[in-house]
Amino acid sequence: MNIMVKVAGAAALALGLAGAASAQEKLKIGFIYVGPVGDHGWTYQHDQGRKAIEAAFPGKVETTFIESVPEADSERSIEQLARTGHKLIFTTSFGFMEPTLKVAAKYPNINFEHATGYKRAKNVATYSGKFHEGRYVQGVIAGKMTKTNTIGYVASFPIPEVVAGINAFMLGAQSVNPNVKVKIVWAATWFDPGKEADAAKALLDQGADIITQHTDSPAPLQQAEARGKFAFGQASDMIRFAPKGQLTAIIDDWAPYYVERARVQLEGKWQSQDVWDGFAKGKVKMAPYTNMPDDVKKLAQDTEEAIKSGKFNPFKCPVFDQSGKEVKCEGNGALSDGQILSMNYYVKGIDDKLPK
Template identity: 50%
Template sequence: MSLKRSLVLAATVTSTLALPTVTMADDPMKVGFVYVGPIGDHGWSYQHDQGRLSVESHFGDKVSTTYVENVNEGADAERTIRRLAQTGHDVIFTTSFGFMNPTERVAKEFPDTTFLHATGYKRDDNLGTYLSVTYEGRYVTGVAAGLVSETNTIGYIASFPIPEVIRDINATYLGAKSVNPDIDLRVVWVNTWFDPAREADAANTLMDQGVDVIVSHTDSPAPMIAAERRGNWAVGQASDMSEFGSNAHLLSVVNDWAPYYIDTIQQVMDGTWESADYWGGIAEDVIQIVKVSDRLTAEQREQVDAVTESIRSGEFHPFTGPLKNQAGELKVPEGVSMTRAELASMNWYVEGMTANYPQ
């Protein structure tokens, strides 16, 4: 079955509890994963599930993994997380911002279970948080988009107005602005993580407005497919989406969760795990820039590679001042980089953004 066909089918799947996928030896560690979308989205949930599969491959019969896909954020999430805890899972990873409060509540009920929540900020003795520093990849995306755009107009398909999405929009704009002072970034909010039809509609709306580079913070390759059909550029989200647009594909920003999942599970096995807030980016290879288009000139490719390496080395931080908000108020002084706490609560657009801030 083709990935495109799988994508269509995935959109109709209901939330299900998958059976453990490994034949187990005595007393394996039970590890659960909760996904907001289907594992066939070829984006966020797909990439987390690739990390789960790497866990199975690495640990063999020392672990038994379970995943639950298509879990709605809210009451459904709390029931799902509690069910995993009640069925003896030793470690539970919950992989969407809207799972934060449900995870926190269940973690208090099961103090002997280790919970890890992606993209949130609430922690406890048995509850840690983890994040891929996607804004680093978005800054590189902005640089590449700013270099190739002929209309000086980039489009951003945004999911929900949470800090992670806001800072990634800002990073994209700042990256583009650094190489193209005339750039404009337009934003369409779709209020979903995964809806191929709505994502495609948003991409086409933006391209109707003169956008020639599409960036998405949603999980299907539908925007890439739409850009391919219309001869424009697009950026892959979470996984390598180059196969969905051989000409449109500018680059993909890939989340590789395997190293974090393997290391965290090993720490729990060893009894050395402690609650923390993990941020993994380009330096840790948790964020990877892959399949940069060979349609870029040698000079353009050098610029993309240079900014990637400057972020990797720590020489450059995308959110280093002076930075002002849309009203022209200084938010970050010159030479100062935003802290994790500040980034985790970002609720403002940077100066120069023409899009209205979501209310």
């Protein structure tokens, strides 16, 4: 269900009534979320970014969000924000891409920011995080930690971001363990704790001893913890759900980007662009490395540092696809950003067929 939440400080309201703020109208910024702000994962992190905007420009901005918006039915929610005076609108899931572009075409004076997409327009910018950098580090840890040489992967939908994540994970795991296997279950949802837990159980039952996930709830992690196995948190630090089971988590930190975009909008300097940052700019971070021996921890830290400093790229050439064919190297010694953002094949060693 869509719940529209207005966030307006009482003090700001009092000011408005007194007429003091009437000279300058507050900038209204809207957010469309795919899950509930309480998912403690993906949407939760975006909402932290929204709160950061509120904190950075007190009295100057007003933010609104609509949560749990189904991707297929998001157009009217986006339009609702456009019609109610929002001048900057963030749509924070891959599936909002086409609806965002459609609404943006109708409202040329409103600026839109779409997360994880690849289609832009004059008033539509895109932004994302290089989550695959974190997935590579996870792969290294998993490859070292697994005793059964089998890792379970709870995936959501076969979109490039998720596929690139699986590939980076596998490359990381292979770099330290040539015998490692990954089993993948597509839960066909971003957020359904029960189903995600069932997927994790199925993977554990089939011999996986480490679980990683690209769905948004802490349920798979919690299942691994309950069975005395290990897993990784998703999108935010989920150590509270698995104090003995979480190895680390990829943390998405949207706050600096959101504050920056609100600032250029306030200054009237907003322009369409595409930003894709990772470890280097702090958009993707790793939660503390826990529940692992010191040598694995050291290796993980070194890998993170190498990626951060630019010394190492998870998709450094040569990369081989499932059939063993070498993927054309279009970047500088590694796959280009465009190649990663449109990835629709598994790398060598993944014994499964990619759903298309």
